[in-house]
Amino acid sequence: MKHSAPETLRAAQQASATDVSALAEQLRKDAEPYALATVVRTISVTAAKAGAKAVIAADGHIAGGWIGGGCARSAVIKAAKAAIEDGEPKLISLQPEDLLAELGVEAGDNRQGVQFARNMCPSQGTMDIFVEPVLPRPKLVILGASPVAVALAQQGPNIGFECIAHASLEDLKTFPQECEVKDGFDIPENSNAERYLAVSTQGRGDLAALESALAANSKHIAFVGSHRKIAHLKSKLREKGISDESLERIDGPAGLDLGAITPEEIALSILAELVMVRRKGQRGTDVHHI
Template identity: 30%
Template sequence: MLDLATELSAWAEEGRDFAVATVVAVSGSAPRGPGAALAVDSGGTAIGSVSGGCVEGAVYELCQQALADGESVLQRFGYSDEDAFAVGLTCGGVIDILVTPVTAGSPARAVLRAALSAADRGEPTAVARVVRGPAELLGQALLVRPDGSREGGLGGHPDLDRTAAAEARAMLDGGRTGTVELSADGSRCAGGLTLLVETRVPPPRMIVFGAIDFAAALVRAGKFLGHHVTVCDARPVFATRARFPEADDIVVDWPHRYLRRTGTDSRTVLCVLTHDAKFDIPLLKTALRMPVAFVGAMGSRRTHADRDRRLREVGLTDRELARLRSPIGLDLGARTPEETALSIAAEIVAARRGGTGVPLTGSGTPIHREAEERGTGERGAVAAA
């Protein structure tokens, strides 16, 4: 739901009634994960998606019904449905979807409106909703902020709100969305309630070092993947807004010096495109000792061998060097800047999602893996170009 914050916040401001269908749980192969949402307003306008098309029509009707009767409903869709091709997931998975009306009379409207507004402003936001439990609690919502303050409630035992807020805050810290099992009195044991905790945090950072022509294409790819993209280069003649109009930030500074003073986290992606030892070595020495998600460096295999030797000379260990993806990118046979940017973006996604990078045709590997943020990984051994 929070992925639709901009649109839904506008609907709420306009006073529209709408219903939101949110993916609560997934098993097997399914196109979208928990938190994916489809919303329908009272005029029939629909936005978002819960399945990539498999069950959209049936979910649309559920939203219309929720608007008509004002009741939340939990519905399961799967390949085992008798009418699988009409309303089931023909890919073989099963998804549970919660449909919640957000109308003038709905108890959760004020909380969801506040959550959508906060997420639209880019503020870290977590929303816990009851997705399984007593009918009177279904769809009840609790907004939780990073400082622990909260708004709304789940309508049960007072300890339930406190425990739910603590769980939601922990998930917010990690930028995770998922379910939590609690008892009706708020203790952390299964059998009472299931909460869906959705979080919205600022986009992950991508920092591109080296204001070269390949960087411009990588900036576009990074923005397409949802990153906040920064270009950094020590040469002011190259690091200009005219050359990188789509970058969020352009920094003129020595790369290693900027990296030491800027903010990074476990989702940050660092792409080193300078392939110049005077920039690369101090930068990579710093980067490979930071808890970031991805560190990759461009260059030929000969450049990589020389870089590896130099990094060992300045004290990096085998374990630290194993984090370096060099030459950066998957082997797509890339030649142009755009193709190379695609190969780098593909490796970033594979590292994050645990993909192999091999063709799905004949591979036998799962298409839809469990979504999880991955920090460091094995060294990438293939070239981008």
Template identity: 40%
Template sequence: MNETMLRLLTEFNAQRRAYAVATVVETVGSVSAKTSAKAVIDDEGRVVFGWVGGGCAESAACSAALQCIESGEPTVLEIDLDDEVLGAGMPCGGHMRVFVDPVNPKPRLWLLGHGRVAEVLCAFGDTIGLEVIVNDPGATAQQYPAAQRIITDDLDYEQLDPIADDYVVIATQHKGDHESMQRVLASQARYIALIASRKRARLVLQYLRDLGVGEAALARVMAPAGLDLGARTPEEIALSVIAQIVMTRRGGSGKLKKTEPEAPSAKRKAAETA
């Protein structure tokens, strides 16, 4: 990979920017790009590095890149170049196949606090493809081997900066819960949850009301966190929370998928009573 391209992709990844890499995988006839030619296309549909052809080839690649970034799925373009013109002013008349591979930043799971529930949530989050960040003064890599980042020096939560696709679970279980909650509510985090008993959840929410936090903001908080699975153990509680995160991420309902038996038809009823 070209060093300039590598630096650009490293920069995009650090900025958590989505992009796509278009690669010419096959050419037939006269075409303006060679096999293995690459282009980096940003999340606005612009070629920011490289070249896979001009005119219709670039336009098709940029359009496909935006669609792939949106869906998260790669695609292979079949591009006829009848309208592409070579330097001599003659139509290319060729054909090319271009593989477009999107790269979307992983959504983050921010875990605030410690304990067995947080440890299991870290493992679950990594398993379902989230980038896990643990924010707790006493956290260690041994406790959270699946965490991509561990923050231990953020008592005022200044490093807590979730964006729109991120998930935040507060498991601090102490009177500072409201401080982290206020910080999170000021963000666009997709999911905000508080691991607490019903009594403690009510106390925290009421305290936030007393501080002037509005009802619309408080309605974003899942408190207590998780789906009602009848969970008792830390592992079961973590499962209920990660299930709720999956439901939120994928647009599920949380309802049972059990298929109900069909009601007997009138003809069948008549046969049974004959």
């Protein structure tokens, strides 16, 4: 049976939407940042209609889906890269020059959360496109299997952290099922997601865990232990050739001073500190230790 042009286009868009969903899920699993662009409104003749979607990778290329031709592409890619960079969604209104003039705006203007762009295509239609950044969940990498480490793995997912626990094979069974577990302290050097490291080894591989933590890219390294213990371990690490600049990355004793006593309370104080580090500057003010 032969399909008409509109029916063929609708079928292509439906297939595209299916592909976009599968691609987005795969990128999420791979911890790859991307932006999802969705056409939310069209006026007059436009190639894409409301509901059309595209996945845009961090480098700006359209990884899958479709939101129309070149008229929309450059403005959407620019917005997508900015959204991935700052983590904020964007609403783009692509309009012909005469309509922009009627609104008293120019291409590039931002009014009440709407970014305006000029449609230079012959169709002279209007498209509003919502661009949403999808960033990997921050990872809480736990080294050690102490009671505090287990409590961190139990509490971390409740505040948005994806937990990965590194410990000896026989100790990994103590962690909750939702926590990914790894035998030993080998941490990949880099990660697409923000990583926050918590070392809670309690004398079982302290130096090995800290060396691994220092070799990995992360936003924060928290060590569960006393000032005296941290000073001793830093001295040992210094003897192994690790620079003072690197050793300054170790923050300890870990956690905010909440008067915590139990492992669960200590874990809570550490997570509170990690949230503080993660959100620093996002509310327009600096944060300080209590």
